[in-house]
Amino acid sequence: MTIDITGLPQERVVFCPSPLAELGAALHALAEPAHHPRLHAWTTTTSAALKPGLADRLHEADFMWRSTRSDILLPARPRETLGEELDDLDRMDDEKYVGAALEISCATQYYTTGLPSPLVDERMRRRALDLAAARGPRQAAFVERMLADPPATRAWVRRLLEDCDEAFFADTWRRVGVQLAADARHKTELMRRKGLGEAVSAASSAMVLEEDERGARIVVDKLVQGRTTAEGSGVTFLPTAFGWPHLLALSAPGWHPVVQYPVPTRDLGGAATTAEVTLRLEAVAHPMRMRLCRGLARAAYTTGELADAHGITAPEVSRHLAVLRKAGLLTTQRRGRYVLHQLDVAVVARLGSDFLESVLR
Template sequence: MSVTIDITGLPHERIAFCPSPLAELGAALHALSEPAHHARLHGWTTTTSAALKPELADRLHEADFMWRSTRSDILLPAQPRETLAEELDDLDRMDDETYVGAALEISCSSQYANGVPSPLVDPRSRRRALDLAAARGPRQAAFVERMLADPTGTRAWVRRLLEDCDDAFFADTWQRVRVQLAADARHKTELLRRKGLADAVAAVSPAMSLEEDERGTRIVVDKLMHGWTSADGSALTFLPTAFGWPHLVALHAPGWKPVIQYPVSTRELAGSASVETVKLRLEAVAHPMRMRICRSLARGPSTTSELADTYGITPPEVSRHLAVLKKAGLLTTQRRGRYVLHQLDVAVVARLGSDFLESVLR
């Protein structure tokens, strides 16, 4: 499963790596609303949450569906600016139907990739938006009702909310992280210029790859979902974030320029496994006999014959189970004369839980 961005014919000059204060504020607000996703930010989230005035915390709670479970597309600008005020000005120039449709797309719906009509003009989308908001709480439901009834006034309310966040905590936070993000963006731009797009994409995240064949050129983002979009010769924007890990956000809605928000390089991300690899490993250890075999192989190396004798099954049966475990990357093998010894790769198994969590959060 993956999100694919078709960039066939897109000149490298239209591929940009650039920090965005609005996108980083969105990532920071997500971390505040879901601190369990971001254990490494525990100090920042705890301190910042404790310092929030109750009135601001209440307003953030009211609108948190725009950054909590999913990230609203309005928070991922395709043309980053130097300041948050400039990016908010760009948002103000967006028409109501587009703004409200993006702001209220608050679930990872299968309809996202096909495009959903704005709830301002489509009764079915309106009912869906109200139902999704009601499931999240009465405050959120009231906010959505207000946005549908008075989009202009509610958009102004959202801008004031983001400006108040800037005054309360984000301006100082942005000053601390913007240098790191700008340096990362410059590094990726240099990689793109000197070594090409494949190297730049590989440096962004091991969960991304560049595919080129007779059908064209595509960037593939390893995600637990299917999606497709085309840059259509316009532009592709990469937004580095200091608050994002383990999330890798890909804006691929029809009619929007594609945007990828990626966490700046970390040791944890560099060791991440693909969704397919995690699936293989979970399926491999789910079988009761393979789990028992893992118990033996975790204690030390064993041959196929030894395992067959231990568990009362035939060597061919053991070989089939070992083949599944090996394909999943859970075993190491070594040859000693005519014997082949198998052993569980304990380090890989120890990462399985965190790899699974990252794959579903990515």
């Protein structure tokens, strides 16, 4: 993914944290916790504390941040507070907002190809509704509401984000915002002293500044193709504590280029205690439990299936599963009269990649 910065003054390149972008990253982590094993404690604790009504509304809207992040959640001009950034978002015209919102929920081609908006073109409206219906009832209902009454749906989204801020994000932002601001200042100073190339590479090893006779460009190493230009606007880099391992680059036509890059943080809290780590290591150290983990890492099994596969009795399997469960390494689900057990890979990953590789090899 390439951002053309030929002729762009260095002062138009900005490193700055964004509350809205960080909230979007946090919502993605809640929707896809398996992507973020480092945040296991935070996602588990936060999800458990959500009130049912808020959890249901987040589930209704999660397609805006589950698979990727809607562009409206990556502000080009970060502000001090979430409220200020939401105010800026309110000033965006309906066609641009709707295009960004529907890009993910129904893959509307007009967003990146310049075709008419479904707000003004009936054929594109029908296509957007058809595509959304194929993605499921939640997407279909959202798109229908958005096309019928954009202001009301936009207000609904704003209230949802404000309720998230009140429920959990404001406290989280107080802890991580200081570190993100420090990282942004460091990158800005690095850019001033050693140049943009050094700052870009320091933000992520997957980014590089290329300069030749054709001009200058920032290249983001991703398995997607995209090209945009910073001419007339600039480039904004947003540090994130919740984003790892993702590196996002906004390259939609007509949008200010934005890159969200992850920074390491120890301020999210919730690391396992020494006693918990000891309990988990002892649980997986037993040879038979190690063998059980090999199967449980691949799929869910009943006690009887595990007993047959390993040539031991069902009570013996139950005793081993009890040890793994006590250590927090198993998930269970009931399917009719059967209870299925599976290794919680996200938790095991925190014990070390060597162990995880051995049970998945």
